[in-house]
Structure formats: C-alpha cells, structure tokens
Amino acid sequence: MKYKKLPNTAIDVSKICLGTMTWGKQNTEEEGHRQMDYAVEKGVNFFDTAELYAIPKEKETQGSTETIIGNWFKKTGKRENIFLASKIAGPPEFNEHFIREEGFTEAAFDDAIHTSLKRLQTDYIDLYQLHWPDRAxxxxxxRDYVHDENEQWEDNIQQILQILERYIKQGKIRYIGLSNDVPWSVMRYLEEHKFNGLPRIATVQNPYNLLNRTYEIGLAEISMRENVGLLPYSPLGFARLTDKYIENKGxxxxxxxxxxxxxxYNGERSLIATQKYxxxxKKYNMSLATLALAFINAQPFVTSTIIGATKMEQLEENIASINVDLDEEILSEINKIHNEIPNPAP
Structure with missing residues (x-):
C-alpha cells in the first residue's frame, strides 16, 4: 500500500480508501466485514461512509452501512487503526431522502453526529463531510449553473463552520470536508478559515473518473494551490469502466x-469512450478497471481514491491497482481519448 498525508495534517492515510455504500443493500453484513478484513490486511487504513448509506437509498436501509462498520469495530477492536470518514446528508430538496427536512442547522448536526457515533460504536469521527450543499x-x-433570483438560501458557511468547530473542540470530529461541491463553495469555506480562523476543510469528495474529469476544470488548481485533497468517488463509473460490461461477463x-x-454512465458518448479506454x-495488457484506477492514483491532487466492490475479486483487483504506474506514453493516449470525447458523464 502507498500512503499520503491528509492535507494540513501529520496523518498518513492509504491512497486507497474503502468505500462502503453497498453494505446493507447489495452486500450483507458478513460480506462487509470480509471486505474490511481484507482491506486492512492489504494496508488500507481509510474507510468512507455516510449516514445516508446504503445506496440506492431507502428508508429501510438508511444507516445500515454505519451499523455494519460499528459492529466490525466492536468485533475486531480495530477502531484506532482506521481513519474513519462519514457525512451528514444535506436537505432533501436537492437530493431526495427521508432523514430530516432542515438543512445544515445546529439541530441537524447534533442529530446527525450523535446518531452516526452511536451506529459506528465510536466516540469520534476522523473526517466529517457535508454530503452535498444545502443550496441549489x-x-x-x-452541467450548467442556473441562478434562482428568488432563492431563499442565505450564506450560512460561517455558521456551519462555527457549529463544526464546537464538535471539533468536543473531540467528536477531528477534521472536516465537503462533497459534491463546486469551486465557489470550496474557496468560500477557505476564506472563513483564512480571515476568521475557523476550521479548515481538508478534502473534497467529488466524482472523478475517465468519463468525468470535470474536477480538473476548476477544482484541481484549488486542490494544488490551497492544499485541499480530492477523495474521488465513482472511480469506475458505477463499474462502467470495467471489463464486465464490454465482455458481457457477470x-x-x-x-x-x-x-x-x-x-x-449509460449515454452513447460514454459507451464510445469506454470502448476506446x-x-x-488491452493494448497494454491490463484490465480496464486497473487502467482507470491507476490513472486516478497518479493525479497529484488526489489524496485517496474511494473504491467500492460487491465481490471480493473486484476488491482485490481494485486495491492491487495501487501498485500499477502508468508511463507517459499511456497517459498521453488517455488524454488523446479524453480530448476526443471530453467528460461524457459529468
């Protein structure tokens, strides 16, 4: 395994992060435990989850993923070995769900953090993330931003950071991050840190893969200049970037x-690009999944790639990708395809 500092900390996190969102839906608790056992054996020390999981979201399975992780912590006693990330769900009008109606209020954070801590059977969460913004x-x-002149949202970013600061001081969360967010928001959060001394965001968890490199347009420069790490999710595009769909296997x-x-990831341009990748x-004797993950692992703005699997053989291949280095020739050919068919699945 390879490791990298979590931005602005002395903490080494594995460059592969174990994603968990299928546990409790596509995967059983036993399978989730087996995945955690294997990942830790291979040097992974970073798990990512959310109060919303399992996915696809259903009221009956909401919170089940955190419960599965908490039971594993209790069974193995390995909580202190894991850098644990979770997320608070945003308001339902921007991503329909059934957890709570309000946005990022003090009451919402209080409910979300304490409920997650209970399910996870821990006293603290290492990285606490806002799952999506509470504004349109x-x-x-x-693709495009359409501004609503009549929107009710008022800038509450300072208030959000003040609330999170209290939980940091209480020791219930250690670091904070954003998810599914955009350049304006990242810089706005950093502004509050720089000018008002409020907690600094460490990471942004956004989609990033061969079919969706939109992070590079505005956020990659922020990552490099401001030292905010990307935690890419969907690195395989819901498994579109694997051999199985093209080879019609499993x-x-x-x-x-x-x-x-x-x-x-099912659009015509996505399918054409996928075939090219x-x-x-195959030209370089590797699987499509390995190519896709190795490309992401090579990006300097990436802190840790979030991989998920429903089967153990997928997990094994995904973790092993950390040992594959792509040379300049392969990277050049990847960029040639990208320039021909840029971001078909943003």
Missing amino acids: TNCFGQ IEDARLTLFPEMAR YNLA
Missing part, C-alpha cells in the same frame, strides 16, 4: 443492471 448548485451531473447482478435509474487497456 450544479452538482450530481448538472452483469446479471451488476449495479447498472439492478438499478437502471443510475443511468449517468478498454481497447487501450
């Missing part, structure tokens, strides 16, 4: 088969 903006695949229980509503991977 262009995230979740929306897709009966694949995510895009079971949940066709997750159609973000698949051909490139």
